[in-house]
Amino acid sequence: MLKRRLFTPGPVPVPDRVRLAMAQPIINHRAADFLPVFRECRTKLQQVFQTKSPVVILSGSGTVAMEAAVSNVLSPGDEALVIRGGKFGERWAEICEAFGIQVTCIDVEWGKAVDPAAVAKALDQNPAIKAVYIQASETSTATRHPVKEVAEIVRRRDDCLMVVDAITAVGVYNVPMDAWGLDIVVSGSQKAFMLPPGLAFIAMSDRAQKFTKTAKCPRYYVDIAKEIKTLDKDQTAYTPAVSLLMGLAEALKIMVDEIGLEATWARTEKIAYVTREAMKSIGLKMLSEAPSPACTGVYLPDGIGADLRKYLIQVLGFTMADGQDQLKGKVLRIAHLGYFDGYDTITVIAAIEHALKAKGYNFKVGEATRCATELLSE
């Protein structure tokens, strides 16, 4: 009997209640019985994003919301600053380039967080910069950037947008959009929201909404101004992914009403901390110097390669994420965001210990699991 357990930092497991909600008969998205479902989703999303601004729901991957955060507020030739410290920082730069934006990148070593002083310097050097693009949690390096501090710097200017890819941060740790003065925050369904992939979320401040009026990048499917207009009628501009929205309403009920946001952040922070300590207790090194609670990246020990992950998947049934690009085969990334608790965390740590032993790593098997169990009892 091989039980399969999913520990990738998106998609994450979907609670049974949410899967049952999505299995309900389809209702038409223009019908009266759909409107309260949608209203529930859009208002609770505002709570999760901690904003009074509208949160638009798009059908698509998180990338569609990232694209929207460029094409809706900038014009070809505009200048943007991108914090590039991993795969998703690279994506911000690629999207900007695809739309003819002049990009300045602050390249951050993979696994490190950006230094806010570097952002201040770049903005001082180039007053034409109209938007700063950053990850709140750079999933490829399991790293958390200092969004609050960077936002404080960007907020010194009124003509520059602070745009945050919070795909693996909203609902993971405290990223209060309004309190921190963030202009655009994007996220996706298959992360803290415990849903399958297929929905993307984008919240826009008044300042960002003003930018949409002059932005000349071509756009049609992701026209945020158009979506904001239909939002008040509890509608989307184009046919939404109805079943995922049925699931979202249920997931938000769990997350916001039953568990609560603070408890969700605390649970995620706790199992992330426990995982890091457990991995360190058996001599493994962290990928990140500024770890995100969304997932933990650990380097595989010397002499142990990609077949460890294969063993975890094929023999033990645990699916974790590999490293990307230069990190391929060198790290494991273990998810904490979404539908995971302490006992899930104990099992994944035990499985990693078993796999390490099978691959010949020399350590006291069980020590990491003991460490995790102890820390979780505190």
Add this chain to the structure above:
Amino acid sequence: MLKRRLFTPGPVPVPDRVRLAMAQPIINHRAADFLPVFRECRTKLQQVFQTKSPVVILSGSGTVAMEAAVSNVLSPGDEALVIRGGKFGERWAEICEAFGIQVTCIDVEWGKAVDPAAVAKALDQNPAIKAVYIQASETSTATRHPVKEVAEIVRRRDDCLMVVDAITAVGVYNVPMDAWGLDIVVSGSQKAFMLPPGLAFIAMSDRAQKFTKTAKCPRYYVDIAKEIKTLDKDQTAYTPAVSLLMGLAEALKIMVDEIGLEATWARTEKIAYVTREAMKSIGLKMLSEAPSPACTGVYLPDGIGADLRKYLIQVLGFTMADGQDQLKGKVLRIAHLGYFDGYDTITVIAAIEHALKAKGYNFKVGEATRCATELLSE
């Protein structure tokens, strides 16, 4: 006890088997067990589209595939011809305009099919036209355009693409992409595919793929050349809507392996024909002169307005589509595409009869249902 029955031309009801398939535990889209699911989907989609060309699966509404059919093959300033005979023809024109394409429209009276001779004339008058955009089935007017005949005209030129919105045509009636020389065909999950909304499909001929190499419209999320490259690895460029793909594999099994394409078209044509005859038998007039089998549009009798549809929904539990724009409150659109059979059709006709009676229409109640039952027995 009010049973709810959905008869909108998308979303349509989802078979229980497909809903159960979507309720399975989520698997990671880069994991080995996802690859055969994806391969199944992309190869069976080629059968449904009747093409040897790749069929790309996008996460999003059908509109995202329509946008892709513009932004991936044209450059700002290019000329395009749009057949505009309804809401979705208008959408082609709007998308082209959003991307800076010079659009010539052939305006067709709502409810009529385009005259192929008008297309020939427009192409003769303007040799710079690089693409012709049309609906195979214009859902807003329940009308079928003569795609085969128009394609024959476009195919006289090698430098002009024939682009077909077949969102409510693929899997509805016979639209053989390769045999008819179509360059781009788009569709969506919530139509003949019997799935919830959230996936869009776009197939591209070799000719269209060549156009992508010189097309300068900006695009990132919907980069078809990039998707085609990842397709061979049974992957998508960005995280796909995993649960909908699990459902798609099951739906395609039903549609292609168990029922068969020809039987699917025949069933849909039959219930569309039966619905038209039944409605005519009680004096109702057709919205379309060239009806699509996807859905039937009928004019409400004089003196009977939008409250008929409200009665159908609220009192009888039958949700149908209203008219759009100038047709709002004047027509009913009854779906045939997807998971509908003859007995569903009998019930919806009976419900329309009951609603007409309740609203004071003078006719012999039961006659339309009798007519449908008789025709279905043939």
